[in-house]
Amino acid sequence: MTKAILGVIGGSGVYDLPGLEDVRELDLTSPWGTPSAKPKQGRIGATTIVFLPRHGAGHRLSPSDIDYHANIDVLKRAGVTDLVSLSACGSYREELPPGTFVLADQFIDRTFRRQPTFFGPGCVAHVAFSDPVAPNLVARLARAAAAESVPHVVGGSYVCMEGPQFSTRAESTTYKAMGASIVGMTNMPEAKLAREAEISYATVGMVTDYDAWRPHEAGVDVADVIAVMRDNGDKARRLVARLAADFPAEHEPCPVGSDRALDFAIITAPEHRDAALLAKLDAVAGRVLGR
Numbered sequence: 001m002t003k004a005i006l007g008v009i010g011g012s013g014v015y016d017l018p019g020l021e022d023v024r025e026l027d028l029t030s031p032w033g034t035p036s037a038k039p040k041q042g043r044i045g046a047t048t049i050v051f052l053p054r055h056g057a058g059h060r061l062s063p064s065d066i067d068y069h070a071n072i073d074v075l076k077r078a079g080v081t082d083l084v085s086l087s088a089c090g091s092y093r094e095e096l097p098p099g100t101f102v103l104a105d106q107f108i109d110r111t112f113r114r115q116p117t118f119f120g121p122g123c124v125a126h127v128a129f130s131d132p133v134a135p136n137l138v139a140r141l142a143r144a145a146a147a148e149s150v151p152h153v154v155g156g157s158y159v160c161m162e163g164p165q166f167s168t169r170a171e172s173t174t175y176k177a178m179g180a181s182i183v184g185m186t187n188m189p190e191a192k193l194a195r196e197a198e199i200s201y202a203t204v205g206m207v208t209d210y211d212a213w214r215p216h217e218a219g220v221d222v223a224d225v226i227a228v229m230r231d232n233g234d235k236a237r238r239l240v241a242r243l244a245a246d247f248p249a250e251h252e253p254c255p256v257g258s259d260r261a262l263d264f265a266i267i268t269a270p271e272h273r274d275a276a277l278l279a280k281l282d283a284v285a286g287r288v289l290g291r
C-alpha cells in the first residue's frame with residue numbers, strides 16, 4: 001500500500017493554500033535545479049498536502065523560466081502520489097466563459113524552449129502519454145467541483161504555448177481550429193515530467209478570458225486575466241479543500257498507468273547507462289532503477 005499524498009501546484013493567482021493546517025516548509029533540494037519555492041506540507045482533514053506555487057512567491061518566474069524538473073523532482077521526493085495543477089487559461093469556446101473550470105484530458109505541446117524529459121543520453125526512456133491525465137483524479141475533481149457549485153466541464157484539450165506574450169489572432173484561430181478548448185503556458189512539460197516521475201496528474205484550467213479569436217473583440221491582456229483570477233483563486237481553494245476532505249488514505253492505482261509509467265519505458269541497456277544521470281534520477285525513477 002502507498003499512502004496518498006496530494007500535491008497541488010498553484011498557478012497565477014494561487015500563491016498559497018490558506019486552509020492548510022500543521023504547515024511546515026520542506027527543506028528539499030533537487031539535483032535538477034531550483035524549485036519555484038520551498039514546498040509547504042500540511043494537511044486538510046486526514047489528507048497530507050504538499051503545495052508549491054509554480055511562479056514562486058510574488059509571481060517571480062515567467063512560464064519559460066520555471067524549473068519544471070526541479071519542481072516535479074521535489075514533489076516526488078516529498079512523496080506526492082497525486083498532483084493537481086491549478087492553471088489560469090484562455091478559452092476557445094463560447095460555452096467556456098471566464099470563471100469556468102476545465103478539467104482538460106489532453107494536451108497539445110507548442111512549447112519550443114523547454115527540455116521535456118528527465119531522461120537523455122545514457123538513460124533513454126519513452127513513457128506512454130496517450131492518456132496524459134489520471135481519470136480517477138479527474139473524476140474526484142469533478143465531484144469536488146459539483147459539490148462546491150463551481151462551474152466546470154470534464155474533458156478538453158489544453159494547448160501549451162511558449163509565451164510569455166499572449167497569442168496573436170492568427171495563433172488563436174489556429175489553436176481553436178486544431179480543436180483546443182483552452183490555452184495556457186505552463187502545463188508542458190510539467191505533465192510530461194509528472195508522468196515520467198510516475199505521479200498521477202490532473203489539471204484544472206481556470207478560464208480567465210477568451211484569448212484572441214473573437215473577431216470583433218479586443219484581444220487578451222493581463223488586466224483581463226487579473227480581473228477574473230482572484231475569484232477563480234477563491235473557487236480553486238474551495239475545490240482543493242473539498243477534494244482533500246474526500247481523498248482516500250491510500251493512493252488509488254491509476255487506470256491509465258501513470259503510477260507505473262516506467263515499468264517498461266527505459267530502453268537503454270544497463271551496461272550503457274550513464275552513472276551520473278542515474279544518480280540524478282534517484283527520486284524520479286528510483287522504483288525501477290532500484291535506488
Ligand SMILES: CSC[C@H]1O[C@H](OP(=O)(O)O)[C@H](O)[C@@H]1O
Pocket residue numbers: 010011012013054055062063086087088089163184185186187222225
Ligand atoms: C497571468 S496570465 C498568464 C499566465 O497565467 C497562466 O499561468 P498558470 O498556468 O501558472 O496559472 C499562463 O500559463 C501564464 O503563465
Ligand SMILES: Nc1ncnc2[nH]cnc12
Pocket residue numbers: 088089090091166167183184185208209210211212220225
Ligand atoms: N489567453 C491566454 N493565453 C495563454 N495563457 C493564459 N493564461 C490566462 N489566459 C491566457
